[in-house]
Amino acid sequence: MADTASSVTQSVAPRGPRQYASPKLFSAQTLVHYGLHFVFPVVLALVFFPLVWQTAYLIMLATMAIDLDHLLAKPIFDPLRCSIGYHPLHSFYAVPVYALLLLLPATQIVAVGLLFHLFTDTVDCLWNFSHCRECYLNSRIYALRNRVRRLLGHEVVE
Template structure:
């Protein structure tokens, strides 16, 4: 249950979508556009995977930063 809650908490990463204009654009790729979906932020999430106390949250963040199709 704890693991599920931490992975689900990765959804908070998408809070930065509320600051975009327009809030939802089906043709827009999040990576590079939203503040928490930039390449430096994704690199930070990758580094956080190696810290045991925040590993599951970092994995949740990386799942949220999926590659655009």
């Protein structure tokens, strides 16, 4: 019988230059990602803020300014890097702050835009993880998962 533990754990190559597939401008992942960023906020605006939906949509688009934190990274753009937990405005500490903004009527639209932005980027991360195990194992999401499992007393397989 094969050793199941060894089949679960894999050695992860050290971080360094990675070979990327040729970028596909119109891949399903790209279309979903940018559709969620630019098109779906119209739906959110119409559902949650119907009386001021145009303004709500523009405010939600403006929340994409949180992507300016990508300028702090080297390289600035890495198609396989998960921005959730990596960039400061996409950090696990920022999420509760954005959630608290939902409590104030004056900041609810901004909060919805920020939280949906993070949701969209999480979808992109999960899509990358589905075809890049190294990306997942090197992500801060995986590190957080392991910390939570340890806190709960569950075994962590490295």
